[in-house]
Amino acid sequence: MDKINVQPAEGKLGILCVGLGAVTSTFMVGTLMARKGLAQPIGSLSQLAKIRVGRGESKQYKKINEIVPLASLNDIVFGAWDIFEDNAYESAMHAEVLKEKDINPVKDELVNIKPMKAVFDHNFVKRLNGTNIKEGKSRWDLMEQVREDIRRFKEENNCNRIVVIWAASTEIYVPMAEEHMSVEALEKAMKEDMKEVVPPSICYAYAAILEGCPFIMGAPNLCVDIPAMWELSKQHNVPIAGKDFKTGQTMMKTVLAPALKTRMLGLSGWFSTNILGNRDGEVLDDPDNFKTKEVSKLSVIETILDDEEYPELYKDIYHKVRINYYPPRNDDKEGWDNLDIFGWMGYHMQIKVDFLCKDSILAAPLLLDLVLFSDLAKRAGMSGIQTWLSFYLKSPMHDFEHKPIHDLSEQFAMLKNQIRLLGGYEADQEID
Numbered sequence: 001m002d003k004i005n006v007q008p009a010e011g012k013l014g015i016l017c018v019g020l021g022a023v024t025s026t027f028m029v030g031t032l033m034a035r036k037g038l039a040q041p042i043g044s045l046s047q048l049a050k051i052r053v054g055r056g057e058s059k060q061y062k063k064i065n066e067i068v069p070l071a072s073l074n075d076i077v078f079g080a081w082d083i084f085e086d087n088a089y090e091s092a093m094h095a096e097v098l099k100e101k102d103i104n105p106v107k108d109e110l111v112n113i114k115p116m117k118a119v120f121d122h123n124f125v126k127r128l129n130g131t132n133i134k135e136g137k138s139r140w141d142l143m144e145q146v147r148e149d150i151r152r153f154k155e156e157n158n159c160n161r162i163v164v165i166w167a168a169s170t171e172i173y174v175p176m177a178e179e180h181m182s183v184e185a186l187e188k189a190m191k192e193d194m195k196e197v198v199p200p201s202i203c204y205a206y207a208a209i210l211e212g213c214p215f216i217m218g219a220p221n222l223c224v225d226i227p228a229m230w231e232l233s234k235q236h237n238v239p240i241a242g243k244d245f246k247t248g249q250t251m252m253k254t255v256l257a258p259a260l261k262t263r264m265l266g267l268s269g270w271f272s273t274n275i276l277g278n279r280d281g282e283v284l285d286d287p288d289n290f291k292t293k294e295v296s297k298l299s300v301i302e303t304i305l306d307d308e309e310y311p312e313l314y315k316d317i318y319h320k321v322r323i324n325y326y327p328p329r330n331d332d333k334e335g336w337d338n339l340d341i342f343g344w345m346g347y348h349m350q351i352k353v354d355f356l357c358k359d360s361i362l363a364a365p366l367l368l369d370l371v372l373f374s375d376l377a378k379r380a381g382m383s384g385i386q387t388w389l390s391f392y393l394k395s396p397m398h399d400f401e402h403k404p405i406h407d408l409s410e411q412f413a414m415l416k417n418q419i420r421l422l423g424g425y426e427a428d429q430e431i432d
């Protein structure tokens with residue numbers, strides 16, 4: 001078998017985060033603390049997991065960076081854009097996810113991470129009012145300004161490579177339109193400043209791709225999940241991934257739903273509700289922004305539980321998802337799930353899950369893995385949608401010919417197989 005040529009991870013890796021809120025600041029603090037040996041990067045496969053390579057007598061369990069060349073935490077340089085001027089230290093303190101004692105050891109580095117001016121349109125996130133915002137003649141002009149930011153950051157910080165990751169607010173729901181169908185149509189819409197079909201997130205993604213930087217969409221925004229972006233990323237040999245970090249409730253769903261299916265147990269209803277009190281919760285309290293999240297959260301169960309194959313078990317499932325803004329809880333989200341299931345002879349049973357999680361604590365390791373793996377993909381010459389990263393995403397991107405894979409264990413198999421292949425080993429698990 002020919003080994004895929006993967007360029008070594010030489011020099012500095014710039015990580016540019018769109019949005020410097022709770023998730024991003026928690027990600028930055030944890031990464032900086034981990035590289036000083038002051039905290040454990042728990043939840044991060046790239047830092048902790050061992051994967052089997054080889055079979056039978058030649059099988060070995062290796063850490064991922066022993067199989068493929070990953071960027072070292074010591075080579076990471078952070079930057080960000082945000083509509084607020086708070087630096088990463090102020091943002092981490094404001095978010096109140098981490099204790100001051102866990103932030104202070106890296107305060108000097110955090111203070112120096114000052115957000116660049118954002119591309120922002122109030123119509124897409126009505127609950128936020130900031131001032132650190134770019135002005136431009138058109139969406140195209142704003143996109144060009146982001147390109148300049150990327151180039152300047154790369155030069156000033158002596159970076160070899162850059163990855164751009166969106167951890168900014170969820171934009172209002174934007175349906176796929178004619179303008180999203182080709183690079184040509186999208187470019188025209190940006191130049192003609194057709195604001196309603198070109199949300200700000202598209203400006204960042206377009207700029208990143210033109211600069212040859214992998215782009216990851218961590219919110220459910222449409223953004224890179226359109227044919228024009230799939231095409232553009234292929235043209236420029238850039239990996240893209242999205243959408244929406246799969247952290248708490250949906251992660252549990254993609255474990256529980258396959259469990260029901262493997263046991264041939266039926267499901268009549270699944271009610272999911274959340275209370276959340278951080279800024280993300282406030283933005284999602286607006287029905288237009290919630291709609292984007294709802295679409296992302298709803299797709300999971302229907303895809304895993306195949307109602308066409310098993311109508312007697314999964315036809316007409318009543319699936320409801322709610323998010324309620326409840327300030328006293330801040331980042332400590334509580335997600336309740338009620339499953340109405342049925343078994344032998346149709347007898348009814350219930351399962352209740354109450355996940356008292358910390359949203360940003362669950363998200364931070366996902367950002368680290370997504371960034372490091374996207375950088376790896378770029379060095380391996382991979383481009384377009386990175387389906388092997390579906391493991392981290394609530395609504396994994398796929399083109400019109402493919403179906404998304406939601407089952408967490410299948411996603412894990414895909415991830416391991418890709419790492420094996422990139423390390424020169426055989427992929428050995430079939431995806432069903």
Ligand SMILES: NC(=O)c1ccc[n+]([C@@H]2O[C@H](COP(=O)([O-])OP(=O)(O)OC[C@H]3O[C@@H](n4cnc5c(N)ncnc54)[C@H](O)[C@@H]3O)[C@@H](O)[C@H]2O)c1
Pocket residue numbers: 018019020021022023024081082083084118119120121125128130167168169170200201218219220244245246247248278279280359360362363
């Ligand atoms: N934490 C999780 O478990 C989780 C899971 C999935 C997705 N997400 C998504 O990640 C995103 C970030 O979550 P958070 O809790 O950090 O939210 P947050 O509100 O604390 O941070 C978002 C930041 O983005 C900034 N922002 C908004 N629009 C911007 C723009 N156009 N350009 C630059 N900055 C902009 C805001 O000012 C804010 O500081 C949200 O979209 C959320 O839905 C989070």
